[in-house]
Amino acid sequence: MISYCRLSGGVQAAQAIWVLLLLLSFVFILVRSIGLKRGGVMTAATVALMLLCYVPLQLMTAVIRVERGLGDGDWAYGIMERVPEMFWTLLFMPLTMLSVVMIIDLFRFHHRKLSALSIKAATDNIPVGMCFYLENGRVLLINRAMNAISRKASGRIILRGDELYRCIFSSEETERFSVIDSDRQRILKFPDGSVFGFVRRTIETGSGHIYELTASDISEEYALSDRLRQNNIMLERQRDHLRRFGDLVTHMTIQKEIFNAKVKIHDDLGSTLIATKRYLLSRSEQNREAVLELWKKNVGLLKNEGPMPQRDDYSVVLKAADDVGVKVEITGRLPAAQPAAHVLACAMNECITNTIRHARGNTLFVEIEQTDTGCTAVLRNNGDPPENDIRETGGLRNLRQMVHDCGGFMSIQSRPGFALTLALEYEGEMIHGL
Numbered sequence: 001m002i003s004y005c006r007l008s009g010g011v012q013a014a015q016a017i018w019v020l021l022l023l024l025s026f027v028f029i030l031v032r033s034i035g036l037k038r039g040g041v042m043t044a045a046t047v048a049l050m051l052l053c054y055v056p057l058q059l060m061t062a063v064i065r066v067e068r069g070l071g072d073g074d075w076a077y078g079i080m081e082r083v084p085e086m087f088w089t090l091l092f093m094p095l096t097m098l099s100v101v102m103i104i105d106l107f108r109f110h111h112r113k114l115s116a117l118s119i120k121a122a123t124d125n126i127p128v129g130m131c132f133y134l135e136n137g138r139v140l141l142i143n144r145a146m147n148a149i150s151r152k153a154s155g156r157i158i159l160r161g162d163e164l165y166r167c168i169f170s171s172e173e174t175e176r177f178s179v180i181d182s183d184r185q186r187i188l189k190f191p192d193g194s195v196f197g198f199v200r201r202t203i204e205t206g207s208g209h210i211y212e213l214t215a216s217d218i219s220e221e222y223a224l225s226d227r228l229r230q231n232n233i234m235l236e237r238q239r240d241h242l243r244r245f246g247d248l249v250t251h252m253t254i255q256k257e258i259f260n261a262k263v264k265i266h267d268d269l270g271s272t273l274i275a276t277k278r279y280l281l282s283r284s285e286q287n288r289e290a291v292l293e294l295w296k297k298n299v300g301l302l303k304n305e306g307p308m309p310q311r312d313d314y315s316v317v318l319k320a321a322d323d324v325g326v327k328v329e330i331t332g333r334l335p336a337a338q339p340a341a342h343v344l345a346c347a348m349n350e351c352i353t354n355t356i357r358h359a360r361g362n363t364l365f366v367e368i369e370q371t372d373t374g375c376t377a378v379l380r381n382n383g384d385p386p387e388n389d390i391r392e393t394g395g396l397r398n399l400r401q402m403v404h405d406c407g408g409f410m411s412i413q414s415r416p417g418f419a420l421t422l423a424l425e426y427e428g429e430m431i432h433g434l
Contacts, residue, residue, distance in 0.1 A: 004080045004088060005063055012067075016060040019092060023053040025099040032106050046102075049095065056088060129196070129215030133161020135208055149215050152190050153177055165213060168198050180222070187218070195222040243398060313345035321352045325362060328352070332368030335375055339406045340426040344377055346402060347422055350395040351379045359383020359418060374408075374425040385417040 004012065030046040062076030120141065123130055129146035133139045137160040150158045150167070153176055158164040169186050173179050181187040186198040197218045203210040272294040314334055321328050328348065335341050348366060355361045361383025368377045390412050392400060403410040409423040 002085050003083060004085045005077060007085060012060065012064055015088065016057065016064065019053055019057045019060065022092060022095055022099060023050060023057060025103065026050045026053060029102050029106060036109060127217065131161055131164060131213040133211055137162035146215060149196060161211060165200060195219045239398060313342050317345050317349045324356060326352050326355055327363045328366065329363060330366045334368060335424065335426055337426040340374060340424040343402050343406055343424060344422065347379060347399055347420060350399055351381065351420060355381040355383050377422045379420040381418060386414045389414045
């Protein structure tokens with residue numbers, strides 16, 4: 001059989017390169033196995049395979065040098081002359097396949113094993129900025145996102161954790177960022193419009209403290225909250241406008257009723273004058289008593305002694321309830337003193353609206369009980385009970401503010417049915433239920 005020494009120079013060189021690449025692959029496997037801590041058995045096996053490639057490589061190199069007259073290697077030539085070339089081929093082919101299998105297994109083990117490099121690679125893919133550092137400021141782990149944020153805040157990459165903390169939490173507003181909030185968490189806004197929230201947490205360990213500094217991009221949340229704040233300001237202005245408009249409507253309604261009453265008095269007085277003229281022309285005793293009664297009635301109205309028609313807040317609300325088909329049943333005596341009368345009328349109006357809109361009822365019950373300092377009013381309806389706890393928005397929120405402004409108390413009950421309770425303080429008379 002042909003030995004390695006009888007091969008051509010090109011074939012000899014190709015086989016030597018093959019063995020050299022095989023040796024380098026086992027060197028790579030050895031280094032990575034040590035780095036991944038694969039264990040002593042794996043390391044020893046890899047070293048043995050390296051030697052199994054290293055010895056033939058030295059023999060092949062010596063033969064090539066002898067044939068090219070570059071050195072003395074007769075001992076190696078004699079060994080390779082006695083070993084058939086087929087032996088080396090049958091040896092290195094399984095070793096090549098084994099090296100491929102070992103490299104594939106090495107990469108699989110690398111992906112399965114949790115190491116410092118795999119942790120760093122995982123944190124770099126997280127959009128949240130993270131930095132872990134010791135009490136002396138030495139950084140244990142910082143991801144790519146936190147490096148980018150530190151560059152935004154300071155203009156450079158900060159290498160110490162305590163310096164990064166001071167830059168974010170201790171600095172006032174600079175040209176690089178503005179401080180939005182520092183109470184619950186540190187919130188900074190950068191010139192590009194991005195907003196980040198920073199939180200530091202202390203982790204207790206057996207050897208000391210480790211500080212975790214995180215940064216979250218809350219740009220969208222901040223934009224939504226800012227828009228909500230602007231909408232609330234606009235709604236507050238609209239609420240004040242509607243409240244003033246409601247007061248104006250009430251005032252105009254009362255003035256209209258007073259005007260209608262004056263017009264009626266004027267018409268009655270005109271009718272009385274005409275009846276008087278007729279009596280003076282006829283001198284009829286029958287008309288005399290009728291004319292006298294007319295004059296007594298008109299004189300009493302002019303002196304405010306008669307039943308002059310008038311409308312107050314309660315009348316306006318009751319008229320509105322009648323217009324929308326809601327019956328109001330009042331038990332007790334309504335307060336006449338202001339501002340208690342206005343507050344109770346507004347509460348009745350709000351409950352009438354809620355009775356139609358939410359409870360789908362047609363009757364409002366108002367129970368008033370006098371107290372030493374004023375009265376207590378409880379408002380209920382005959383509609384459906386609320387499905388959930390009532391949230392005070394719109395009219396109920398405005399009503400609570402009115403009650404608070406006049407020194408009263410207000411509570412809302414959702415179970416077993418709707419009930420609005422008002423405790424009002426005032427000094428003044430009461431009027432009978434309308």
